[in-house]
Structure formats: C-alpha cells, structure tokens
Amino acid sequence: MIKVFNSTAQLSRAAAEIFVQTAQEAVQENGRFTVALTGGSSPEQLYKLLAQPLYRDMVPWEHTFIFWGDERWVKLTDDRSNAKMAFETLLHHVPISKSHIFPMWGEESPEDFALIYEKRLLNHFGGATPQFDLILLGMGDDGHTASLFPGTSVLQETERCVQAYYLEPQSMYRITLTAPCLTQAKKIVFMTYGEKKAKALYEVLEGEQNPTQYPSQLVQPVHGETIWLVDEAAASKLSQKG
C-alpha cells in the first residue's frame, strides 16, 4: 500500500497513528508490542510526535519493547548513532522501562554483538523466529533500507537475523536486521520523502526486480503488510500513487 502526502508533517502524523493503533492492537491480542525503530532523519518528526502527550498517552509503553532495524557501529554518545537520536527525540520522553529498550550496540566486536543481539531477539520471541509487530524503515536515495546496502554480501543472507559488516563507502561497521528477519514482520512502514528518493522509489516499486541494486525490494513480508508513506516529491515518478 502506498500513501502519498503533500507534507512531511502529514506523513509523520499518519505514521504516528499507525504506530499507536498497531501498539494498541498488539497489546490487546498478545499482551505486548514489539517494534524495531529505524535511524536516519526520516523518522525524527514521527518520534517527536510520539513524545507529545496527544500520541504519547495512547501508547501502552509499559508493554512496549524497542529494538532497532540497524545501527551505525559508533558509541551511543556519537551523533551518528540511531539509538542516540531515538533517545533524544522519543525514548527519554515517554514512560518506558530501560529494560524494554535494546540498543543495537555493545562493547563487543560488531560481529560478536550481532550474535548477542540475535540471541536477545530469539529469547524475546521464545526461541521462535522473530516476528515484529511493527518495523519502521527508511530508504536511502540508492534504494537501501536498514543497513542493507546495494551490492553487499549481507543481501544474500538467508539464515541469520542479525549481521554486522564493514561498509566500505562509509568506512564504518554497520549492524542490521537481515532480509529474512525483516520479511517475518507483521507490519512494515516505510517513511520516504524528498525528490532525491524519487528515482529509487520508482525502481523499488515499479522497476525491474533487482534487489542487489535496490535492496528495499527484498522487504516483502511473508505474512504481513508493507505500507509506504511517501510525499509527493518522492512519489513523482510513480504511476500508481495509492
């Protein structure tokens, strides 16, 4: 499903409403809400909205569990950290227990921590395949999502749920949920806006199947649904506009 908005404010409000509704339904059905946050700049408005009383007071934070879809392998105090951004815009401002928040970073090596995070996920899901109630994602102007970047070997992963690898172009380690893990989600929401994303969004949604070049194409939920929240600029090359 693709929803096109004429402003990022409207797009972020729609994302906040989906977050609240999904959280309430998950807690009603299963007693808890497990969500993976995205990094980058696209979700910042959403996180700030969720920290405002209007939305904050509708989320069952005491039954909410926060993971991440990916992370840059930098300290949590580093401005490039996805977790730092989420704490500053959202998590420091809502009544959620620190024991319910699982930053995707540790003192171990990135490869060792990927194994630790994977075990943490499996424990959270009782040893079964992790199935998030909601995964928030962004998309880069090259069509990457989470830290699934074009042409990287992590795109071929079929078993592991979490992988860490050195991303040459950015000269940094990245750690990410893999495609097999993302596709198990019950609901995936992409937030993508800006003219710079238009070509990649067209290629991902309407172009040839080419997930190595456009990794966002890998995110096809097995059981769940994908909702693309986009603005008019990003949707400018699409024929089908929701």
Ligand SMILES: O=C(O)[C@H](O)[C@@H](O)[C@H](O)[C@H](O)COP(=O)(O)O
């Ligand atoms: O760690 C990250 O950078 C994100 O997880 C990444 O996948 C992001 O969602 C896209 O790069 C889009 O980034 P923007 O929202 O800043 O355009």
